[in-house]
Amino acid sequence: MAFEIHPLDLKFQNFPEAIAAFLVIGPGGPVLIETGPSSTLPTLQAELARFGLRPADVRDVLITHIHLDHGGAAGWWARQGARIHVHHIGAPHLIDPARLLASAQRIYGETMQTLWGDYLSSPAERVHALYDGDVIEAGGLKITAFDTPGHARHHLLYVLDGVAFTGDLAGIRISARPHTRLPTPPPEFELEAWLASVARAKAMKFDRLYLTHFGPVDDVTEQWEQVAALLTDCAERVRAELERGADRNTIVARYTAQEEARLAADGLSGEDLLRYASIGPMGMSVDGLMRYWRKKMERGV
16 A cells, blocks of 8 residues: 655754654655654644644554653643544553652653653543554554553554654664664663563564654665664673672763764764763663663573
8 A cells, every 4th residue: 555654853952863753654644753842843734734734633643652852742732623543551640640640750850841842641532552563554554553661661663564763762873874862761661571572572573663763774684683783782791790790870870871882883973972862861761771780680680
């Protein structure tokens, strides 16, 4: 069945190629995959207008997970009348986002509004809770949702005729540059789950991946292999630091230096360093890795 896919650059915090939404145009109309945060809504609406679309024309919105950079504007779209398709674990937090917002406020403090804008609640009747293997019929298309925990327990991969919209599962790789970074924030990073999700996705042999951060990737097998290797490497680096008794500041500094060295080895510029940092803050990734290992240590694993 014929369809078009258009990556839409939301220019988060004025950085190009940081956060994408994807406009899928099928025989029955447009479908939006990812909303970005509410702070980028004016840009998203302008991007849709390039295709002659108004918000009222978008009847179905799919989000890979409810983190603010992926689904922060979901409530706004629900209030425009769109159906919001989301993992069943994430669905209650769209309807009542109080806990999600309290957690985010602790992390972002006074920068919360500037970064993310308003996170509006979604009317319950507009939220469609998804389970593994569910098929969404939207825009005259059939899109399948697959449960892919690891980055978050409420993470979905969306599949349409050999292409996949990966959320954070395939990591951060900006416009097919030769560098991938992993976002591993607390509280739900789980190494084993992410590795299993990558193995499952790799076995599906997609023709192309669409990364929310950022854009299409065609060397699909290599991308999955790199993500799997990085997951193990990043986790082991932080585990070794904890076993040496390093404190958080030391671990963040060393991890940052290692990641910057990887980026330089891949031949990327200082501007790219800033662009990657705008999407995947090092401190937050280290916090997720540290929390993962400390929970295992508490259990004696």
